[in-house]
Amino acid sequence: MSDDKGKQLVGIVLVSHSAQVAASVAELAQGLAGGGTAVPVAPAGGTEGGELGTSAELIAAAAASVDRGAGVAVLTDLGSAVLTVKALLAEGDELPDNTHLVDAPFVEGAVAAVVTASTGADLAAVEAAAAEAYTYRKV
Amino acid sequence: MLDAAFFRRWMTATAASVDREAERLTALDSPIGDADHGSNLQRGFTAVAAAVKKEDPQTPGAVLTLAGRQLISTVGGASGPLYGTLLRRTGKALGDAGEVSETQFAEALRAGVDAVMTLGGAAPGDKTMIDALVPAVDALGDGFVAARAAAEEGALATTPLQARKGRASYLGERSIGHQDPGATSSALLIAGLAEAVDE
Numbered sequence: 253m254s255d256d257k258g259k260q261l262v263g264i265v266l267v268s269h270s271a272q273v274a275a276s277v278a279e280l281a282q283g284l285a286g287g288g289t290a291v292p293v294a295p296a297g298g299t300e301g302g303e304l305g306t307s308a309e310l311i312a313a314a315a316a317s318v319d320r321g322a323g324v325a326v327l328t329d330l331g332s333a334v335l336t337v338k339a340l341l342a343e344g345d346e347l348p349d350n351t352h353l354v355d356a357p358f359v360e361g362a363v364a365a366v367v368t369a370s371t372g373a374d375l376a377a378v379e380a381a382a383a384e385a386y387t388y389r390k391v
Numbered sequence: 392m393l394d395a396a397f398f399r400r401w402m403t404a405t406a407a408s409v410d411r412e413a414e415r416l417t418a419l420d421s422p423i424g425d426a427d428h429g430s431n432l433q434r435g436f437t438a439v440a441a442a443v444k445k446e447d448p449q450t451p452g453a454v455l456t457l458a459g460r461q462l463i464s465t466v467g468g469a470s471g472p473l474y475g476t477l478l479r480r481t482g483k484a485l486g487d488a489g490e491v492s493e494t495q496f497a498e499a500l501r502a503g504v505d506a507v508m509t510l511g512g513a514a515p516g517d518k519t520m521i522d523a524l525v526p527a528v529d530a531l532g533d534g535f536v537a538a539r540a541a542a543e544e545g546a547l548a549t550t551p552l553q554a555r556k557g558r559a560s561y562l563g564e565r566s567i568g569h570q571d572p573g574a575t576s577s578a579l580l581i582a583g584l585a586e587a588v589d590e
Contacts, residue, residue: 305427305467331558332469338510339463339472343479 262369262378263292263318263348266362267311267328267337269304271297277359281366291369292318306332308340315347323350323375325365327382329358350375356382392490397587398454399443405583406440409433412579419572423559427468428572435466435474451491455482469557470573473507473520474580480506497531504528511556518552518559518566520573527581535585542581546574 264281268274274297282293294314299305315324324347328334337353340346352375354361361382368381409416409432417429438461448454459479462471481503485491491499504524513519523545530541547570554566557573 299467303467304425305431306471307467308464308471332467332472335469335472335510336463339476342476342510343460343463 260320260322261289261291261372262322262365262375263294263315263320263324264362264365264369264378265311265314265318265324265326266293266295266297266358267306267314267326267333268295268297268358269306269329269331269333271295271302273297273329277362280359281362284363285366285370289370289372291366292320293366294318306336308336308346311337311340312346315351319348319351323352323378324348325352325354325369325375325378325382327354327356327358327361327365352379354379354382355386357385360385360388392492393451393496394490395449395451395454398451399448400587401583402436402439402443402454402458404586405580406436408579408583408586409436409576412576416572416576419570419575423554423562423566423569424572425468425558428470428576431466431468432470432474432576435462435471438462438465450485450487450489451496452482452485452487455479455485458482469511470520470576473511473573474576476510477503477507477524479503493531493534497528500531501528513556516552517555518549518571518574519554519556520571520577522546522549522552522571523574523577523581527577535581535588539578539582539585542578546570546578549574 266274266278274295278293278295294317296310296314300307326337364385365378365382368378413429413433417426420426420428439458442457442461448457455478459475463475481499484499484502513521515525523542526545527538527542530537549571554560559566
């Protein structure tokens, strides 16, 4: 199995206060990644009841669903999304091994992460690409 | 000495006061937040009270780690991971002991408050729950009643402050003049300690 590790793709989890935002950003990022290798991307938006907010259960389920053994990059919008992921990471056993909260802008970071992951890059490279999206100034 | 039953009563008393004060917490969260603090915490502490009853944890540390886990998974807003981390970290600091002294509890709660400050990046004066929790922990050496008074005073003292963390911070100077809902709910949590003794 370990011989295959280089072929495993990093999984991406997109956590937003809104289910629609998370799902749409996932769709956008996958669309812009083009027709290459399909990266496992899972949105975790809103609460379990479909309201605005953050759900620890949805985040944990999304992370488990995209874990291919190469690590999971989690991107978030703000407030409780950031804090809930940090709290889950602190729990130790709630998220797959090698899950990282990525410090990146949500939309731009998601696109950079998915495109980079589609090349078979490792978690560190995916994280770096997403974080680099902060440096792209628009004006 | 404080045993698991004391900590179960603490959680039950807090759940009851959050339930009673939910509308007031949400009203405080309406001008400077997203008007869900009361309902979010109500959902969280209802789950805590139910879990503590159902699972009947047998040590102080087990009660608080269970409660913290419930808050992280059920609240849905920032107060979930913040209060969840507070209780979990306090519980972990208490370890497996069957009973703990008030001094040990005070030290553990301080570790919990420190963990919340690390998680949320807030310091005293930022108009957050920390403004009630830090004075409460400082006063715990003088007993639970003193801690309750310090927490309430700390919560009231957030009114003239400008928020520097969370959703309210986007409002800048417009956050001035409103008591912080998180500091207010923290005062309820600390008040629950004195109630747990009285019962």
